[in-house]
Structures are given as C-alpha cells and as structure tokens.
Amino acid sequence: MRERAVVDLAEKLSQIDEHWSPKIVAQVGDVQVKLARIQGTFDWHSHATEDELFMVVEGRMKLEFRDREVWLEQGQLYVVPSGVEHRPVAADEAQIMLIEPAGTRNTGDRVTGRTVEAEWL
Amino acid sequence: MRERAVVDLAEKLSQIDEHWSPKIVAQVGDVQVKLARIQGTFDWHSHATEDELFMVVEGRMKLEFRDREVWLEQGQLYVVPSGVEHRPVAADEAQIMLIEPAGTRNTGDRVTGRTVEAEWL
Numbered sequence: 001m002r003e004r005a006v007v008d009l010a011e012k013l014s015q016i017d018e019h020w021s022p023k024i025v026a027q028v029g030d031v032q033v034k035l036a037r038i039q040g041t042f043d044w045h046s047h048a049t050e051d052e053l054f055m056v057v058e059g060r061m062k063l064e065f066r067d068r069e070v071w072l073e074q075g076q077l078y079v080v081p082s083g084v085e086h087r088p089v090a091a092d093e094a095q096i097m098l099i100e101p102a103g104t105r106n107t108g109d110r111v112t113g114r115t116v117e118a119e120w121l
Numbered sequence: 122m123r124e125r126a127v128v129d130l131a132e133k134l135s136q137i138d139e140h141w142s143p144k145i146v147a148q149v150g151d152v153q154v155k156l157a158r159i160q161g162t163f164d165w166h167s168h169a170t171e172d173e174l175f176m177v178v179e180g181r182m183k184l185e186f187r188d189r190e191v192w193l194e195q196g197q198l199y200v201v202p203s204g205v206e207h208r209p210v211a212a213d214e215a216q217i218m219l220i221e222p223a224g225t226r227n228t229g230d231r232v233t234g235r236t237v238e239a240e241w242l
Contacts, residue, residue, distance in 0.1 A: 009196045026200050028172045028220050031152040033198070051149045057196075075130045075178075077154070079147050099149050099220065 009057055012121055013037065013095045020114055022098055022106055023121035034098040034118055038090045045108030046085040052100045053079045059094030063087075130178055133242055134158065134216045141235055143219055143227055144242035153223045155239055160214040166229030167206040173221045174200045180215030184208075 007025045013035050016023055020042060022034035038061065054063060055077035063070040063078060064087050070078055077097075080086050088096075107115045128146045134156050137144055141163060143155035159182065175184060176198035184191040184199060185208050191199055198218075201207050209217075228236045 004200055004202060006191060006193060007198045008194075009198070026174055026198060028152055028174045028200060029222050031149055031220070033174065033220065053147055053149045053154070070127060072127060073129075077128045077130070077147060079125055079149060081125060099152070099154065101150050 009035065009097070013057065015121060019093070020106065021116045022118045024118050025121055027102065030102055031099060032102045032104075032118070034100070035121070036096050036098060037093060038088060038096060039093040041089045042087045043107055043110075043112055043114055044085055044087045045110055047080075047082055047100075047104055047108045049082050050101045050104045051079055051082050052098060052104060053077055054088065055097040055099070057095045057097055059090065059092060061094040061096060062089040064089055130156065130218070134178065136242060140214070141227065142237050143239045145239050146242055148223065151223055152220060153225075153239070155219040155221070156242070157217050157219060158214060159209060159211045159217060162210045163208050164228055164231075164233055164235055165206055165208045166231055168201075168203055168221075168225055168229045170203050171222045171225045172200055172203050173219065173225060174198055175209065176218040176220070178216045178218055180211065180213060182215045182217060183210040185210055 016037050019039050022036040024032050026033040056072045056074050060073045137158050140160050143157040145153050147154040177193045177195050181194045
C-alpha cells in the first residue's frame, strides 16, 4: 500500500515521458486511478471482465468502437463496459485519467508489443 | 445499469442544486464516481470498509483529520483510507468528484440529518 499523499494531476502527468504507458496514482478498494499521455492510434482490444473509465484531463481523444465512435473533450468521461472492443485515438497528444480494476492490462485480453505493466508514479 | 453516455463534469455539476448531496455519474465494477457541490463544514465521520477518493474539479477544499489537515486545490486528489475519521470543509463553494464503493454513505457509519442516499444524475 502506498503512503497517502496529495496527488496533483498536472504535476504527475508532467513526469510521464512516454505515450500509452498508464501510471497508477491512487487506489480505492480494488480499483485504481491511472494517468497517461496518449498520442496516435492504439490497438483494438477488450477487457473480458473489467469496465474501463476514460476521462480527459487535457486535450481531446476519441474512443473507437466497431460500430461507432465517441469523442471526449477536456472534463468529459466515458465508461467502456467489459467485453466491448475499443481503441483509443488522439490525433494530438492528450492527457487522460483511467479508472479501472487493479491489474487491468492496457492491451486488454491480448499481450502485444504495446503491453505494459502499470507501475505507481 | 445506466445507459452509457459521455459525462461532462461541468454540465453535470451545474445540475446539482444543493450542497453535500453527491450524485452518481458513472460506475466501474463496484466503484462509483460521484459529483458534489460542497460549502461549509460537514460532519465528522468514517467509513468502516470503504476508501474514499476526493478530487477537486473547481475551487478548493480541506480534509480535516483528528491530527492534521489536507488542502486540495483544483486538479488535486486524495484518498481517505477506510476507518479514518475525517470531515470535508470548504469555506467557499467547491465542486468535487468522489470515487468510492457503491453504497458508501455520505455520513459514513452514522445516520444523521445530513445523510442522503446518492442517486444517479
């Protein structure tokens, strides 16, 4: 368990120096809050059992689904239900918050070259 | 289960017309995201089994503990561990996000005149 400290989103995000590599900044029960910087188009994936909440802290992003897309602007959030295939896209860099069960893999049920194990920041 | 829709934090917060009455806007597994407007000093309480994350969306707030206090500015978050007595304070109105297990009572393990059951917004 981490020492409890105030987490400043902008300050934490400024410490992240790679895209698509979420860092854990808080935990509530079994759910973790992660921060990430993203740019470009991620891989299609789904999470068999985990819901995944995306919130835009800075910039904008798009969540692509097989049959539609959802745009998220700063200060907006969306929950991708478990089992639903999706891929995040950001033409320009976006800074985002994720809320998802601890152990949720960034590439979902597949292990790819972009799979990373989230670490605490 | 609610229909999945984009949640705009500012727009949702503008629909809340009373203080200290958190509204649910999203759920991830067993954890809910709530929004609240707060002003003044709330009651001392603790939650036996639930961690509670406070994040300031607009304004600033203070979390008082029996032995210390924690200030939170806009864009900052803090997790109050289960079992720790606390009370939120906001001299001027603040708009906040809470992340906590579904069913977490705003007044913790006590029922008081300020107890409200959170509803979806």
